[in-house]
Amino acid sequence: MAEQDDSDKTEEPTLKRLEDARKEGQVARSREFGGAAILGLSVLTLYVGGNHFGSGSAQWLRNALQFRREDILSAQPLVRTAALMIDLGTVFLPLIVVGVLAGALAPLVLGGFSFSMKVVSPKLSKLNPIEGLQRLFSARSLIETLKSVVRVALVIAVGWYTLRAQMDELASLLAEPLPRAMAHGGLMALHLLLNLTIVLVLIAAVDAPIQLWQHRKQLMMTRQQVRDEFKESEGNPELKARVRRLQQEVANRRMMEAVPTADAVIVNPTHYAVAIKYEGKSMRAPKVVAKGVDLIAQTIRETAERHQVPIISAPPLARSLYREVELDREIPVRLYAAVAQVLGFVYQLKHWTRHGGQRPDFKPMDVEESKD
Numbered sequence: 001m002a003e004q005d006d007s008d009k010t011e012e013p014t015l016k017r018l019e020d021a022r023k024e025g026q027v028a029r030s031r032e033f034g035g036a037a038i039l040g041l042s043v044l045t046l047y048v049g050g051n052h053f054g055s056g057s058a059q060w061l062r063n064a065l066q067f068r069r070e071d072i073l074s075a076q077p078l079v080r081t082a083a084l085m086i087d088l089g090t091v092f093l094p095l096i097v098v099g100v101l102a103g104a105l106a107p108l109v110l111g112g113f114s115f116s117m118k119v120v121s122p123k124l125s126k127l128n129p130i131e132g133l134q135r136l137f138s139a140r141s142l143i144e145t146l147k148s149v150v151r152v153a154l155v156i157a158v159g160w161y162t163l164r165a166q167m168d169e170l171a172s173l174l175a176e177p178l179p180r181a182m183a184h185g186g187l188m189a190l191h192l193l194l195n196l197t198i199v200l201v202l203i204a205a206v207d208a209p210i211q212l213w214q215h216r217k218q219l220m221m222t223r224q225q226v227r228d229e230f231k232e233s234e235g236n237p238e239l240k241a242r243v244r245r246l247q248q249e250v251a252n253r254r255m256m257e258a259v260p261t262a263d264a265v266i267v268n269p270t271h272y273a274v275a276i277k278y279e280g281k282s283m284r285a286p287k288v289v290a291k292g293v294d295l296i297a298q299t300i301r302e303t304a305e306r307h308q309v310p311i312i313s314a315p316p317l318a319r320s321l322y323r324e325v326e327l328d329r330e331i332p333v334r335l336y337a338a339v340a341q342v343l344g345f346v347y348q349l350k351h352w353t354r355h356g357g358q359r360p361d362f363k364p365m366d367v368e369e370s371k372d
Contacts (some may be wrong), residue, residue, distance in 0.1 A: 006170065007167070008222045008223075009217075009220035009221055009222050009223065010136045010145075010220070010222070010223070011127070011220065011223055011225070012216075012220065012221075013219040013220060014221065014226065014229060015219055016229055017219055017221060017229070018219065021219055023057060025091070026218075026219070027119070027215070028110045028205050028211050028212045028214075028215035029110060030107075030110055030199065030204060030208045030211040030217075031207075031208075031308040032151070032203045032204040032207040032208070033106060033107075033109070033110060033148070033204040033207065033208045033211075034102075034103060034106040034107055035200055035204070036200035036203070036204040037102045037103075037105075038102045038103050038106065038123065039147060039196065039200055039280045040102075040197045040200070041099070041101075041102040042095060042098060042099050042102070042192055042193075043190065043193045043197050045094060046190055047190060049094055049095075050190070052091075053091065053095070054182070054183060054186060055166045056091035056092075057091060057182075058089055058179065058182065060084070060088050060091055063084065063087065064084050075087065077284070094169035102243070104231070105171050107257035110208060110211065110212060113290050115350050116185055122244065127156065136179075147207070149271065150203075151200075151203055153197050154203070155196055155199060155200075158193075158195050158196060158198075158199050159192065159196060161194075162191065162192045162195045163192065166188050166191070166192075168189060169184070170188070174187055182359050185193035186273075194228075195263060197341045214244050215265050240277065242257050246339060251327065252292075252296065255275075255289070255290035255291070255292070255296075255300070255327065256290070256299065256300070256303055257276065258277070258289040258290050259275050259289070259290050259300055259304055259307070259309065260303065260304075260306075260309065261277060261284075261305040261306035262276060262277045262290065262304070262309050263276060263277050263278055263290070263309075263310075263343060263346055264276055264309065264310045264311070264312050264342055264343065264346045265290075265300060265301060265310070265311045265312070266310055266312050266313075266317055266318045266321060266342060267297070267301060267302040267311055267312070267313055267314075267315075267318055268297070268315045268318045268319060270297070270298075270299055271293055271294060271297060271314065272291075272292075272293055272318040272319055272322050273290075273291065273292055273293075273296075273297035273301050273306065273318065274288055274291040274300075274309055274318050274320070274321040274322050274325075275288070275289050275290035275291070275300060275309070276288055276331070276342070276343075278288045278343060283330070284330060285330040285331055285336065286330065286331050286339050287328060287331070287344065288321055288325045288326070288327060288328070288329060288331065289328065291321065291322050291327065292322075293322065310346050310349055312342050312345065312346070312362065312364075313364070314338070314342065314365075315364075316364070317335065317338045317339070317342070317365075320335060321335065321339075327361075337365060338364070338365045341364070341365050342362075342364075345360060347361045348360040
């Protein structure tokens, strides 16, 4: 039955499905990627700060090997041991910080940030031994076990190969002075860690896409689930209101972007504002590119003033354009004459602004307003 259900899941997960999964803590994660990031950044930190760690470790070792007889016979050894541990932690504090940050941030690369109490909340199903055995012997558990075996085998093989190639150098450390032997041994250890990092990075490069694919596959939906979710979303009044609000915001933003390109803004003069535009080569008739009442009308007027778009007071025409014409639609035939009068006055006004002379007057044409 489960196989049949999986085969029916042919639809990509919807945004709601992905959001619900994230709320429940179901995001793509790759332990291989996290381990590779921690080891890789730690090795990089050791390489960059090698002098700091080397000198700090040498100084710490000298301090640790120097003690007085009185300290041994008193209670001071406990205090001294605690102080030495703090000093050692201070020396390697950058390495610790890098490791912690890598472990915390690496999972965010694949699945992003996700915090859900449902992941850590107790579930009685987890105490069911039958379900526990099913999870233990499931295909996913077997794959994870196989991955772990392969990872350990590769790490052991690479580590053994690296150490075997360094056997002569390891033997020569006994004949070197202590400072030089420590530096030489540190480089050899760094070389070993670098080889191990390369192995883990390669494993992570294979595992991360697989985890993303498996996560996507797990969230796949049947056609019935998609239909049910669509019905649920359509029936959700809060979602509808949110969609309408977003649509209104987008429309208002588009309108305000169109106002500076308008030929004129016709106003009521305070309650209505309608911006019109006409391009003879591409338009059969003028179009309404922005319109609004009250606050939106005020914003349209302010935008027009900032961009020096002529504002014409023609109350009946403004109200008729607002009620009868949708955005980006041509004006109706019955308003041609009134709008043509406005555009003609705008052209005369531009000519007067450039060449001077007698300022043109504008008397709006009477427009019979629709009773709808």
